[in-house]
Structure formats: C-alpha cells, structure tokens
Amino acid sequence: MLVAACITGARAESGPVYGPRLAGFSYPWPVREFGFTSQRQVLRMAYLDVRPKQANGQVAVLLHGKNFCAATWESTIRVLAARGYRVIAPDQIGFCKSDTPENYQFSFEQLALNTRDLLDSLGIGKAVMIGHSTGGMLAARYALMFPERVTRLVLVDPLGLEDWRAKGVPYRSVDQWFAGERGRTAETIRAYETKYYYAGTWKPAYERWVQMLAGQYRGTGSEALAWNSARLYDMIYTQPVIYEFSSLRVPTVLIIGDKDMTAVGADGASPEVRARLGHYPVLAKAAVAAIPGAKLIEFPTLGHAPQIQDPSAFHSALLESLR
Numbered sequence: 001m002l003v004a005a006c007i008t009g010a011r012a013e014s015g016p017v018y019g020p021r022l023a024g025f026s027y028p029w030p031v032r033e034f035g036f037t038s039q040r041q042v043l044r045m046a047y048l049d050v051r052p053k054q055a056n057g058q059v060a061v062l063l064h065g066k067n068f069c070a071a072t073w074e075s076t077i078r079v080l081a082a083r084g085y086r087v088i089a090p091d092q093i094g095f096c097k098s099d100t101p102e103n104y105q106f107s108f109e110q111l112a113l114n115t116r117d118l119l120d121s122l123g124i125g126k127a128v129m130i131g132h133s134t135g136g137m138l139a140a141r142y143a144l145m146f147p148e149r150v151t152r153l154v155l156v157d158p159l160g161l162e163d164w165r166a167k168g169v170p171y172r173s174v175d176q177w178f179a180g181e182r183g184r185t186a187e188t189i190r191a192y193e194t195k196y197y198y199a200g201t202w203k204p205a206y207e208r209w210v211q212m213l214a215g216q217y218r219g220t221g222s223e224a225l226a227w228n229s230a231r232l233y234d235m236i237y238t239q240p241v242i243y244e245f246s247s248l249r250v251p252t253v254l255i256i257g258d259k260d261m262t263a264v265g266a267d268g269a270s271p272e273v274r275a276r277l278g279h280y281p282v283l284a285k286a287a288v289a290a291i292p293g294a295k296l297i298e299f300p301t302l303g304h305a306p307q308i309q310d311p312s313a314f315h316s317a318l319l320e321s322l323r
Contacts, residue, residue, distance in 0.1 A: 013185050013218060016211055020221035021046070022097045025212055027071045031097055034118045038093070039104055045118055046070070046097035047090035050077050056084030058151070059124050061115070063142075064089070065133025065159075065305075066232060067189075069096035072209055076130075076307055079315045088127070090118055092138070094228040102224065106235040108141040116146060125149060128322065132156040133262070133304065134232070140241045143250050153252040154321060156314075157260050157304050161283035163240045168273040169265040172237070177230035182223070186214035199259035199303035206308065236264050245290040252294040253321040256284040257302030257309070297321065 018024045027048065034045040048070050060080050062073045070089035077087045091098040092111050115138070119127065129150050131139025136158020143150045165171065190210045194202050216225050263277035281298065288296040297317045299306050307314045 013187075013214070015186055015218065016215040017218040018212075018215035019219045020100065020224065022069065022212070022216060023219075025071075025215060027097070028074050029077075034090075034121055036114070036117055036121075038110070038114065039101075041101060041103075043093055043099045043101065045090060045093060045099070045114060047088060047118060048077065049122065050081050050087045050089075052081045052084045052086060054084055055086060058085050059127040060085040060087050061119070061127045061129050062087060062089040063115070063129065063131035063135030063138050064091070064095070065135050066095075066229075066236070067193075067213055068132065068135075068209070068305075069212065071096075071212070072308070075311045076315065076318070079319070083319060085128070088119065088122065088124065090115060094232060100221065100224045100228045102227065104228075104231070106231050108138050108235065108239055108241070109145065111138050112142040112145050115142060116149070119149075126151050128152045128154065130154040130156065130318075131158060132307065134159050134236055136160070137236065137239075137241050140245075140248065143248055143252075144241075144244055147249045150250045152322065153248070153250045154255065154318065155252065156255045156307060157257055157262070157280070158254075159236060159262065159264065160241045161280070161287050162263070162277065163242055164237060164263055164265055164277065165240075167276055169237075169263070169269045169277070172233070172265055172268060174230045174234050177233045178226055181226035181229040181233075184214070184217045184226075186210050189213050193305075196260065196262050197303050197305040198309050199257065199301065201309070209308070233264065242287070242290075245287055246292070248291050248294075252291050253297065254284055254288055254291075254294060255297045255299075255306065255314070255317060255321070256280050257299045257304060257306045259300075259302060260304040262304050295321070 029048050070091050129139045136155040137160040143153045258281045260280040261278035288294040
C-alpha cells in the first residue's frame, strides 16, 4: 500500500514529465548516439562531443554519477573546452538519454568496455578520465583495465572508498531496491541532495537537476528507470574497487568535499554501523595513501557534488591538477 501511495503521489506531483531516454529534457549541446551490440542486444549510448575552438591535443572524458547525466557536467565541459580540451561526456547504458534495457547485467567492467568502445568509434586512444560519484568507481575500473589509455585519472567524491558490506551494511535484494526506487519524487530527491550533495545548503540553480530526475519518474518510463536504478545499486554495493587501489598505475588526483557523507545502503544499517560510514576526509586520505603517487584536494565546506556547489573553486582546482 505504501509503495502504491508513493507511485500515485509521484504521478500527481506537478512538474515536467520526461519520457523514456529523458525525452523533453534539453542538453546544452547536440546529443549524439553510439550504436553497439552488447549482451545479445543492440543498444544506443548517448553522448556529448564538444570540441574546442583552439585544441590543445588532449581529450577529457567525463563520467557522471548515478543520479546525474552528461548534461550535469555543463559548466565543467565549458571550462575544459575553453582550455583546449575535446570533451566526451557519455550517458552510460541505463541512464538518462541512453537505452535502459530491461535485461542487462550491470558491472563496472561492462560499462568500462562500453566506454572504451565508444572512444574507439571516435578514434580516441588516450584521454584524461574524470569520474564523479559512481562515475568515479567506473573511472577507477577503466584505469585498472586500460592503464595505457589513461593520461590522468581524476576522482571527484567517488563512491567505493569503503566496502559497505564489510562494514556491516545489510545486503538488499534487487527487488528491495526496486520497491524503494519506484516511490521517488522531487521532494525526496531534493531532501537527499540537500543533505548529501550540498552539505545542507540549497540554491535555486540546483533545482534543474532535481527536476531532471523527478521528471523521469513522472513519465511513462518510470518503471524501467526504477528497475535499472535497482540493478545499478546492486552493482555499486557488490563491486567495490577499494581493494585494487594499490594496482592503479596512472597519475591520480582525488577531489573531495569533506562534508560528503554518502554511503550506499546506510539507511538500512543499524545506528552503530551508520556511525562508522561516510567519513570522507578519513576515507580520502586512506585512498590517497593506497594509490601510488596520488594527490588529494579537499574542500572543507562542500559536499558530494563540489562541481555544482562551488563551480569556481572546483574548476580552479581541476585545472591546476591537470597542468
């Protein structure tokens, strides 16, 4: 009954309604498509390919987080393109303007392979890999699989700096994740993002990204979106990358908002377990110690999305790390 009530409330909620593949939500640049075959099905992967006016010969690949899309990188794309980078920003399969297949085995290895194949189709061999949140886990996995293709690795508040299962977070089945994801509304999304992404603060500029997600859940593709989201949470929970940090062999920079507290599944853990989770300043220092030659940049007052919360400070630090 509770789930049904949530669904009814989400459909009755006012706001934009976006269809499957985020139809109706505009990206700041033309959206291109990469068609490929994976797991016995033909899929379409949406991406942005933004070329600079004066190229510096380098490519930057931006990997979005779970509740984000390629468009969320808008300000970062503009900054990098202005500095001469060709910028590729894909929507991973299961997200945003890419296909959301009902039957797909999600793994970070599979998403890394998809990303490599996209870059191959564009004739791109080496690139700077910049990953945020879940995209940070993907960027790390990509660098582990294809170190020869990564000129620099930048991890922005990546998930996976701790193993939640090993710390006592109970397992949650895909069906359980699905039940929770079906009831998402702008109100619940806004509350979550305020607490974790923006360290308890709010600005009107953030609302666009709330409505981007909420609009999908109001649309006809909401069930498919929730099902994809459930399987993605299972991927994030069950496929930690932390144990392989010492194997990274590319120049790595970790950018962290110290107010970040994100921990997947923490809401289902006991108070004692929750108290041990999401201490990003501590986790970041441990990660940098494990990654050979890694450097750490911290923002003491920012949360999980520093590139949105304080673009000026974030981009200054990012450009410095890329010098």
